Amino acid sequence: MSSLQTNLMKLSLFAFALLFSINSFSQESSNTTGMFIRVFDLQGNKIAKGKIQSLGNKELQLKTKKLALNLPVSNIGKIKTGRSGGTNVGVGALTGTAVGVVLGVAAGEDGGLYGATSTGDNVASMSVLGAIFGSVAGGLSTLFKKNKSFNIDGDIEKWKAFVNTMSP
Numbered sequence: 001m002s003s004l005q006t007n008l009m010k011l012s013l014f015a016f017a018l019l020f021s022i023n024s025f026s027q028e029s030s031n032t033t034g035m036f037i038r039v040f041d042l043q044g045n046k047i048a049k050g051k052i053q054s055l056g057n058k059e060l061q062l063k064t065k066k067l068a069l070n071l072p073v074s075n076i077g078k079i080k081t082g083r084s085g086g087t088n089v090g091v092g093a094l095t096g097t098a099v100g101v102v103l104g105v106a107a108g109e110d111g112g113l114y115g116a117t118s119t120g121d122n123v124a125s126m127s128v129l130g131a132i133f134g135s136v137a138g139g140l141s142t143l144f145k146k147n148k149s150f151n152i153d154g155d156i157e158k159w160k161a162f163v164n165t166m167s168p
Helices: 002-020 085-107 121-145 156-166
Strands: 036-040 048-056 059-063 067-071 078-081 149-151
Touching: 002 156, 036 059, 048 156, 085 121, 149 156
Parallel strands: none
Antiparallel strands: 036 048, 036 078, 048 059, 059 067, 078 149
């Protein structure tokens, strides 16, 4: 193997390890305010997602990207903390693609991958491989997520238990 291929292999391994470490500490939160949650109605349909602004006695205040929402407890069926696993897969794919493009450009015309004879071919093949490996890494990282699910079912007592659980 040439030194360029060895360096590319080391860089790929480093990028793969970096991709796995991105979410290792992001799920724990010591402060409830600002925690990302997904809210489902009594039928199980997602009705809102966003960051907790406040937990009242009879309502949940969420801040979404565009506006603030007040959700009465009577409409809340379930609350899930954290983002869904698909987010990890998407972020992994985008990161892997970006790393693949950089590696493809770095390989140039001399470091042909799988018979590639130009920089464009290297960029294309490396970005596809990066997207695949990134998606796999993102999918595997969902195994280590610490999301929690709370059944509220419109019950004020379950809501109070949730508020006590989430209080620092």
